Amino acid sequence: MPVVEKYGGNLDKIIGDGMMILFGAPTAHENDPELAVRAALDMIETLNQFNVVHQTNLGIHFGINTGLVIAGGIGTRDKQEYSVMGDPVNLASRLGDLSERGQILVGPDTYRLTSSIFDYQEMKPIRVKGKAEPVTLYKVLGIKARPDSRRVARARGIRSPLVGREKEFA
Numbered sequence: 001m002p003v004v005e006k007y008g009g010n011l012d013k014i015i016g017d018g019m020m021i022l023f024g025a026p027t028a029h030e031n032d033p034e035l036a037v038r039a040a041l042d043m044i045e046t047l048n049q050f051n052v053v054h055q056t057n058l059g060i061h062f063g064i065n066t067g068l069v070i071a072g073g074i075g076t077r078d079k080q081e082y083s084v085m086g087d088p089v090n091l092a093s094r095l096g097d098l099s100e101r102g103q104i105l106v107g108p109d110t111y112r113l114t115s116s117i118f119d120y121q122e123m124k125p126i127r128v129k130g131k132a133e134p135v136t137l138y139k140v141l142g143i144k145a146r147p148d149s150r151r152v153a154r155a156r157g158i159r160s161p162l163v164g165r166e167k168e169f170a
Contacts, residue, residue, distance in 0.1 A: 003046055007039035008032075012083055018096065025071045025084050033066045033113040037140055040064060040104045063095025065107035087130065094128050095137060104140035111138040119144055 004011060004021050008029055012020040021039070024032035040062040047060050067088030073080035088107070095105040111120060119141040125134035 003042045004039055006042070007035040009036065009039055020089075020093075022084060025069070026082060033064070033110045034117055036064050036066075037104065037106065037110070037114055037118055038143075041140065041143070044102060044104075059101035061096065061099040061101055062104040063092045063097065063099055063106075064104060064110050065089075065092035065095060066109040066113060067091075067107075090130060091128060091135065098126070098137070106138050106140060108136055108138075117144060118142065 001011060007023070008027065009021045009023050010026070012022050021036075023029075023036040023039070029035060043062075044060060047058055050056070051058055065088045067086070069084040069086035069088055071084045072082065074083045074085065075081055088109075091107050095107060099105040105123070106114070106120075115138075120138040121141055123137040123139055125136045128135050
């Protein structure tokens, strides 16, 4: 959990040997998809160090997706807990099921928003329950040696047009 908290994530629930961690809910950051991938990479590294120190062979794998969800109190009138639900959550769960030990699989929106920061390998599109068309997955390979800050800003929808520079552009 210290790694999750370091990147601003929140533990939503533990289901068996899996967990659902939220980035961007209840508190949103402009780079939540990036924070989620960084947390996953850091968690893999932390577990690898743990395995060496404790002479164990534990593994971890991830499914990360980005999108609009319904967020709020979920449960009965007497007992509600904050959580999220929706299509992005379902796809993240499916990605987690498909990922193998040490892998981080991300959906198309996470890829689009973070491809200027991380290196990816495009995977074969898969059919996913609830989706009419196959979904392209991406496997995280690592952090780019030289992230392109202009592409990061464009991917986030940040635009900074120059004003009053017509003469210089001419």
